[in-house]
Amino acid sequence: MTTTLDVEHIDSTRIASWRLLLSNPVTVVSTVVLTLVLIVAVFAETIAPYGINSIDVPGALQAPSSAHWFGTDDLGRDVFSRVLVATTVSLKVAVVSVAIAFVAGVTAGVIAGFMRGWFDTIIMRVVDVMFSFPVILLALAIIAILGPGVGTTMVAIGIVYTPIFARVARASALSISVEPFVQVSRTMGVPAPYILRKHVLPNITAPVIVQTSLSLAFAILSEASLSFLGLGVQPPDPSWGRMLFDAQAFLGQAWWLSVFPGAAIFVTVLAFNLVGDGLRDVLDPKQRSIMEARAKK
Amino acid sequence: MTAVLSVSDLAVTIGHRSIVRDVSFSVEQGGTLGIVGESGSGKSMTVLAATGLLDAPASRATGSSKLDGIELVGASDKTLRGVHGSKVGFVFQDPSTSLNPLLTLERQITEPLEAHRNMTRRRARARALELLEAVGIPQPENRLDSYPHQLSGGQRQRIMIAIAIACDPGLLVADEPTTALDVTTEAQIIDLVRTLQHERGSAVVWISHDLGVIGQVADDVAVLQSGNVVEHRGVLDIFDDAQNKYTRRLLDARPLLGRSTPPETRPDAPVVLDVRGLDVSFPVTTPTGRSTVHAVKDVSFSVRHGHTLGIVGESGSGKSTIANTLTGLVRAQAGNATLYNSDGVQGAEVVKVSGRSAAAVRRRIAMVFQDPFSSLDPRGSIGDSILEPIKVHRLLDGQRARTERLNELLDLVGLPESFGQRYPHELSGGQRQRVSIARALALKPNVIILDEATASLDVSIQAHVLALLKQLQQELGLTYVFIAHDLAIVNEMSHDVLVLRNGESVEYREAADLFASPQAEYTRALLSAIPPERPRAAAATDR
Numbered sequence: 001m002t003t004t005l006d007v008e009h010i011d012s013t014r015i016a017s018w019r020l021l022l023s024n025p026v027t028v029v030s031t032v033v034l035t036l037v038l039i040v041a042v043f044a045e046t047i048a049p050y051g052i053n054s055i056d057v058p059g060a061l062q063a064p065s066s067a068h069w070f071g072t073d074d075l076g077r078d079v080f081s082r083v084l085v086a087t088t089v090s091l092k093v094a095v096v097s098v099a100i101a102f103v104a105g106v107t108a109g110v111i112a113g114f115m116r117g118w119f120d121t122i123i124m125r126v127v128d129v130m131f132s133f134p135v136i137l138l139a140l141a142i143i144a145i146l147g148p149g150v151g152t153t154m155v156a157i158g159i160v161y162t163p164i165f166a167r168v169a170r171a172s173a174l175s176i177s178v179e180p181f182v183q184v185s186r187t188m189g190v191p192a193p194y195i196l197r198k199h200v201l202p203n204i205t206a207p208v209i210v211q212t213s214l215s216l217a218f219a220i221l222s223e224a225s226l227s228f229l230g231l232g233v234q235p236p237d238p239s240w241g242r243m244l245f246d247a248q249a250f251l252g253q254a255w256w257l258s259v260f261p262g263a264a265i266f267v268t269v270l271a272f273n274l275v276g277d278g279l280r281d282v283l284d285p286k287q288r289s290i291m292e293a294r295a296k297k
Numbered sequence: 298m299t300a301v302l303s304v305s306d307l308a309v310t311i312g313h314r315s316i317v318r319d320v321s322f323s324v325e326q327g328g329t330l331g332i333v334g335e336s337g338s339g340k341s342m343t344v345l346a347a348t349g350l351l352d353a354p355a356s357r358a359t360g361s362s363k364l365d366g367i368e369l370v371g372a373s374d375k376t377l378r379g380v381h382g383s384k385v386g387f388v389f390q391d392p393s394t395s396l397n398p399l400l401t402l403e404r405q406i407t408e409p410l411e412a413h414r415n416m417t418r419r420r421a422r423a424r425a426l427e428l429l430e431a432v433g434i435p436q437p438e439n440r441l442d443s444y445p446h447q448l449s450g451g452q453r454q455r456i457m458i459a460i461a462i463a464c465d466p467g468l469l470v471a472d473e474p475t476t477a478l479d480v481t482t483e484a485q486i487i488d489l490v491r492t493l494q495h496e497r498g499s500a501v502v503w504i505s506h507d508l509g510v511i512g513q514v515a516d517d518v519a520v521l522q523s524g525n526v527v528e529h530r531g532v533l534d535i536f537d538d539a540q541n542k543y544t545r546r547l548l549d550a551r552p553l554l555g556r557s558t559p560p561e562t563r564p565d566a567p568v569v570l571d572v573r574g575l576d577v578s579f580p581v582t583t584p585t586g587r588s589t590v591h592a593v594k595d596v597s598f599s600v601r602h603g604h605t606l607g608i609v610g611e612s613g614s615g616k617s618t619i620a621n622t623l624t625g626l627v628r629a630q631a632g633n634a635t636l637y638n639s640d641g642v643q644g645a646e647v648v649k650v651s652g653r654s655a656a657a658v659r660r661r662i663a664m665v666f667q668d669p670f671s672s673l674d675p676r677g678s679i680g681d682s683i684l685e686p687i688k689v690h691r692l693l694d695g696q697r698a699r700t701e702r703l704n705e706l707l708d709l710v711g712l713p714e715s716f717g718q719r720y721p722h723e724l725s726g727g728q729r730q731r732v733s734i735a736r737a738l739a740l741k742p743n744v745i746i747l748d749e750a751t752a753s754l755d756v757s758i759q760a761h762v763l764a765l766l767k768q769l770q771q772e773l774g775l776t777y778v779f780i781a782h783d784l785a786i787v788n789e790m791s792h793d794v795l796v797l798r799n800g801e802s803v804e805y806r807e808a809a810d811l812f813a814s815p816q817a818e819y820t821r822a823l824l825s826a827i828p829p830e831r832p833r834a835a836a837a838t839d840r
Contacts, residue, residue: 180672181673187662188660188685188689189690
């Protein structure tokens with residue numbers, strides 16, 4: 001009996017990750033959009049055609065026109081300029097707070113799911129307690145302690161979103177850590193930090209990336225709620241969420257006040273989600289082979 | 298005799314790929330057709346298409362398949378609903394997932410009766426009792442209110458059969474019904490289906506990758522290779538006078554007692570692993586409170602350098618617990634195990650160590666797991682997986698030395714060097730198992746534990762992997778602990794055999810002695826459960 005195999009011909013040359021990312025048109029478009037949003041965030045003050053606080057009461061609540069692309073608000077301020085400038089703070093709050101939640105939540109969750117035992121019990125009970133408060137109430141409490149402002153808003157939202165990441169990461173890590181390939185590594189004397197880094201983390205990326213995209217959207221909205229309560233961005237500085245809340249009173253008479261900040265949130269969140277999907281596919285070897293096969297055709 | 302199912306020119310395509318081509322067969326009342334082939338040969342696809350159950354995305358079936366005169370290929374959902382369960386019953390491979398865990402057995406058995414026969418609850422229950430009795434479930438009236446998790450794998454498969462025959466269908470389709478079961482249970486299920494068929498006169502289509510099993514059940518055999526029927530004849534003709542090369546290869550791959558022997562060894566070789574009085578128990582939570590399961594009871598054995606110790610037993614006998622204890626995945630309550638170098642010196646305790654010294658000892662024992670699909674990290678390349686132990690123990694410095702070692706290891710297990718770049722999903726089951734073996738070899742361990750390492754593979758691939766293991770043992774002087782439930786392959790691999798039952802050592806002797814004159818009742822039962830070399834149909838003519 002022979003032990004040779006008839007090896008099917010799979011082309012095992014690999015294509016660089018960025019090339020694969022760029023081979024997906026959806027990812028390319030969403031990356032371009034996200035880049036534009038970032039550029040706006042950095043240069044908002046210079047791009048904006050009007051000052052964000054140039055009040056013009058006689059010209060209040062004007063519909064979009066060539067002079068004011070997105071119309072004007074109840075104080076006659078240019079909505080387009082305010083949306084542009086708000087990009088900076090909204091994006092900063094969303095990214096920083098989700099980064100805090102991501103790092104803290106995933107670390108705690110992965111270690112809890114992998115180690116189990118008393119550490120897991122403690123972390124998960126803490127998470128349960130945090131979950132039992134409404135998000136805004138908990139954020140309010142944290143800001144009450146730290147004092148209002150953009151910086152504390154970011155910390156507060158970060159802390160409030162940590163338990164979600166901890167739960168998602170822990171559940172996935174728990175199921176991965178009993179997989180035979182992790183047991184094989186254990187039997188070979190591979191230290192736990194190495195297993196966590198090389199086996200557990202890469203295998204939980206899919207749910208964590210999805211959670212990150214979702215949280216970015218919710219973080220923008222949470223910032224809006226906090227600003228509305230007068231705890232986040234202080235008026236007259238604009239943020240997307242703040243503008244949305246201010247627009248509520250004019251929903252019937254001035255649709256442009258709510259539609260444009262809303263559209264800004266929508267486009268940004270969508271771009272984050274689509275880039276996240278593209279990343280997830282490239283990071284998953286199975287999806288990757290399909291993409292490579294397509295790219296080679 | 299009338300044909301219950303007649304299939305002609307059946308073809309299946311998925312997307313643009315042709316999966317099954319020009320398959321024709323018919324099954325007569327009271328007859329059994331065996332369909333045999335390796336995984337991916339299209340066996341299941343053929344039968345699913347023929348019975349109208351094909352639902353893979355973008356799949357299309359053409360040709361004709363008539364059951365009692367009703368055309369099933371391209372039939373409407375309504376027609377198929379009337380046929381499934383009523384005229385054709387199905388038994389699938391995995392008894393642990395094919396029953397609904399949330400419903401009692403009564404609900405699941407009476408479901409087809411109420412759907413097709415419009416029976417009342419009372420009458421359906423009475424029928425369910427009859428069926429449970431027919432499939433040999435003890436105390437059926439107590440069992441009706443049980444849930445699937447309260448049954449063993451063999452019992453669950455009996456329930457599946459009871460559901461399949463509930464409406465007295467003219468045709469029973471069994472898709473690898475015994476593959477997930479122990480050999481002794483397999484023999485019981487085969488007997489059960491034969492008896493039921495005899496009593497009820499239904500036709501059976503039995504799908505399996507194992508010609509040994511097919512020989513026990515079938516009257517006719519169709520051999521499938523990559524979607525083509527390469528041979529289709531009576532079972533005796535297939536066994537005695539196989540025309541096709543592929544059929545002969547499948548015949549040769551059957552594990553048979555005494556067909557092949559383990560490599561020659563030096564009888565005076567030093568002992569490498571010495572296990573004394575191993576005792577393991579787990580705490581479990583039961584409805585009546587916490588209790589312990591005594592998984593391994595006072596088991597002792599030793600393995601000599603270059604030898605193979607076979608550990609045999611059914612599921613739940615404690616085989617895997619022994620492996621997990623030796624590799625540190627499970628803690629033992631009592632007993633010890635000493636590991637020596639290949640020259641018999643430098644003893645080190647394996648079971649009762651912890652911390653840093655544990656890692657040093659454990660890397661001298663390597664393990665290959667059963668499931669080739671889950672024992673490799675899907676996110677890491679093959680090269681990463683094989684080199685991992687070398688990296689974490691800092692055995693080789695520099696990328697070049699590691700790549701060389703990787704290529705050397707791939708070569709040892711008969712895989713080309715380019716495989717280092719691939720990911721697990723790009724490999725077949727047999728190839729993955731070779732990768733697992735290469736990874737086990739990476740640290741040059743004193744002992745390799747093979748825990749059902751070939752149980753998930755097709756027989757033909759199993760034969761290749763077993764041959765590879767023997768070849769490596771001869772070339773590198775490896776020492777194996779070979780854990781299996783199939784005595785035939787243990788016979789092929791082992792120099793010594795330990796038979797386990799419920800955690801206790803039943804018989805522990807040299808392989809040649811044990812197979813020549815088994816002492817324990819249980820060993821004899823295991824031996825008699827191996828499918829014989831000749832098909833059952835031959836017994837009548839040979840006599």
